[in-house]
Amino acid sequence: MWYKLAWRLFRHEARRGELTIILLAITLSVAAVLSLSLFSERLQSALTERSADFIAADRVLDSRKPVDPTWLENAEENGLNTAHQVYARSMAFANEQMSLVSLRAATPEFPLKGDIKTTDQPFGVGVVTEDTPKSGEAWVESRLFQSLGLELNSTIDVGDMTFTVTRVLSEVPDSGFNVFGGDPKVLISIDDLDATNITGPGSRVTYSYFFTGESNQLDDYYDWLEPNLDRELHRWESVEDDDSAIGRSVARAEQFFLLASLLAIVLAAVSIAVAAQRYSQRHYDPVAIMKTLGASKGTIQKVYLLQIIFIATLGILLGTAAGMLIQQVIVSIVAERMDITLDGWHWRPLIIAVFTGVICALMFSLYPMLKLFSVPPLRVLRRQMGAGLSSRLIQFVAAGGAILLLMWAYSNNIVISLILFISGIVLVASLMLVTYGLIWVGRKLGQGKMGAWQLAWARIQRRSMDNSVQLISFAITIMLLLIVLVMRNDMVQQWRDQLPEGTPNYFMANITETQLPELQTHFSDRDVQVDNYFPVIRARFVAINDEKIRTDVTKEEEENVEREGRDGLGREANLTWSTTLGEGNTVIEGTWLSDEEKTGEFYGVSVESGIAENLNIGLGDLLTFNIGSEIVNVEVTSVREVNWQSMRPNFFFVLHPKSLEGFSPTYITSFHLDKDRKTEITGLMQPFASVTLFDVDARLDQLRSIIDQVSVAVEFILVLVLVAGALVLIAQVQASMDERQQELAILRTLGAKGTMIRASVVFEFIIIGVVAGAMAAVANELALFLLQSQVFEMQAAIHWEFWLLAPAIGAGVVGILGAISCWRLLSLNTSHLLRQMV
Amino acid sequence: MNSTPANMIETKNITKVVDTTEGQLQILQPISFNVKAGESVAIVGASGSGKSTLLSLLAGLDEVSDGDIVLDGKALKGMGEEERAQLRGEKVGFIFQSFMLVQSLTALENVMLPAEIAGMHDAKEKAQEILEKVGLGHRGTHYPNQLSGGEQQRVAIARAFITKPKILFADEPTGNLDAANGTKVENLLFELNQGSNTTLVLVTHDNELAERCQRQLHMHAGELTELSNDKDVVENEQLERQAG
């Protein structure tokens, strides 16, 4: 029978809208968790996919010799797709000029991931192609057109073979990103490789084998392959964590999603707790009546538990639907290209979301329900008798513990959880103090004539405990909203700063000292702003503390991103000199190079921290470089951290200017050219055929679009959190209105004017809103400082504007909400109010 | 045969002491009296004299500080909350001054409530039947706040009688009603009571209402005295008194 009773009570409460807040809160927390975790998983897999683009496959096997053909057969038997490419450095000849080129001979399957882009105009905009060069054709990079004076359909000799140049090669997926550039690329068909005769003994050739497939197939294959691999000859590459600028931005955004959804959960939980408390209080009488009529405690527990199950189920269902919808919307806004499939991995976010819904529904209604169950039947005779259970401490401990656990379980990050939790505690504690301070002040002010203000103060005084609870939840809500708002602002701002308008989209290298003045005037005549010129001297890095190091150059090392160094540097090092620390550089050990003469035997050098770690270089080490036939010895005097996210030339080694005196450098620099001026590039570069030009527009666009997309998602989350916050505020105001109802009815009966009552209630809410806002601003500062410095690795700053804004917003929002519900209350007539009280 | 003991309610030396901020307060002096099965007893007295307190003890809503209460042969002493609730469900019906209807249930559902708690299967039919008896058969789907005070109290009376309780406790049943409605409710109460031969304990400060009961007990500052009156009281029990 109890289930019928539960259903009846539930139905009625639902119809009267009493369950709306709880339902919305559960729905919201489930939807937030589901949409955000689905979205970040999708983002993650899209990024993995994109990283795969950069190596042109899921896995790559690099080898110095052709591998046993059975290896490839086996891969195909395992269900993997394969492609093959051979890299070699060679000379190319045309128009009686020659150039060192990076030759790539590919099978038609190449690339398995990512795209080749070609165009028919040097430095033109590349277009994705599905083709690869046919036998006899060569696709050639723009730079080579420049340096060899090529045209389309002219010929080029590579090794023993003559090729017709049929397309301009603008992008290959596995090119890496190197400001100093490798040699210009020439792509040919693998069928023509033998005819060039360049893979003979003594030549440096890399054979790359590309694989794609399901990750378990790939793993199985590697398990089989691994015993056959020779470390000297082979290297197995997989998609690794993306440490690029994009990767980091996305990682930070994901952390923000995490934070935001944590906050959304906390807010939802608070509104569940507030609404459940209210629900519980409204049911003191029914419980007392049922107990009086002989209902056992067990029956009553079942009746109310079932109601919670009803609402939780409904909330979870709605939340799941909403979550799916929301993430579908985000995904469609963020990336039209992302495939949406309901794979197995979608279950994980779903389980987390459902779990969150259950925990929220149960844990945060637990205490109000326990209170409700403890209502004595005697209440039917003694109307003022409340619940037997009345320790606020239990409530705080239970709710606080549940919040912390939920945060921890969900974020897997105890640091974030503790930061938020502790700042919450600090907030609560200081609010307690302020509340009592206020009451004391209020007592002084409240004396005298009974105006609206006095009435407001008097009410605040009288219900100090209730008010402090209210104040605390208002303040926490405002604080959480501020955190998300500021984080979002700072983060988006930082991303924008990273790639401001006018970020260089071209790099020039190999500018000789004699070309420099001419180039400067040429560019300024054409109204192109050029950045600083950095001197570069090519050197071989030969020894650390007189210990010889490996310096052989192989394809992958040359082609890969600048940062990756191994035992040796693996290529010629680009040295620069300066005594001013570059932008985005910070010395983490030692002291920066000064203008003064050397103090010891050698001049100083500053080493980038990543390479210092890789090569095991420390302060005081002696580095030996070979420049031409000369030897330069320098001592490590500092280690620098470099922001590789800035699209600027950065150097592993910065030497003291004096140590490089007498060597003639080339210069590199960068400039920005608007998209609509792209056609001018040929004319701009024409007098400087030997200068190498790199077009990084494609990279920048990619970076920008990802940042834009992630920003949209961040905005969306901000909205989500705002909704959660609004829910709490409404729940809280609604609950506090219940408490005021009786008092208002009495005042009304005693003949107080509606306007006066209304004004006093609004003032009361305004006072509470101002205090809550002010407290929130302070707590926000603390939480932000910890979050930004400890978690997001951002520069923490004080946000003065919010010290004014938060109290104003608090007063505005809370005051308006209070006014609305007060207006509703007062629009009911007095006898109705009195009757409701009974 | 279902042997009904002669006394439906037996009390012996019951007292009630509560803790207040100013120390202990004795609300009830030792009280002893019995109520026979089918008898109707009125407890009269000024507001604050302890009537409701006595009622709450008799009904097992609260625990005595000392003394014994036996309801229909069952001693309340030593019973826990749960057992007392069960006993109430089986034997006791209530009517309150403030009606105490569940606001979120309809009139019919309110009447069904005790029957459902007791696990009766035909609760709905019974409830409809008894609602008709109190003249509200057509108001079954209305919620309490859609009914007048008198109507609410009639619903409460229907609710009290649905389980055919052996004992009915009424605490100022007409206290919140105007004269006309009060009389209507009174009549209904006595009518149903006689029809079902229920033992009635009625708290009131309305002497006229008290007159309609077979016996009147007077409560004054926590002390209970039997009022002898013109009415034919069948067997006037000797009241045991103990100096407090």
Ligand SMILES: Nc1ncnc2c1ncn2[C@@H]1O[C@H](COP(=O)(O)OP(=O)(O)O)[C@@H](O)[C@H]1O
């Ligand atoms: N729990 C309690 N704590 C303190 N005083 C109480 C308590 N319960 C009842 N009283 C006091 O005992 C007296 C009797 O109350 P009550 O039985 O309600 O009187 P009546 O129903 O006759 O008006 C009153 O003065 C009341 O204030």
Ligand SMILES: [Mg+2]
């Ligand atoms: Mg009373």
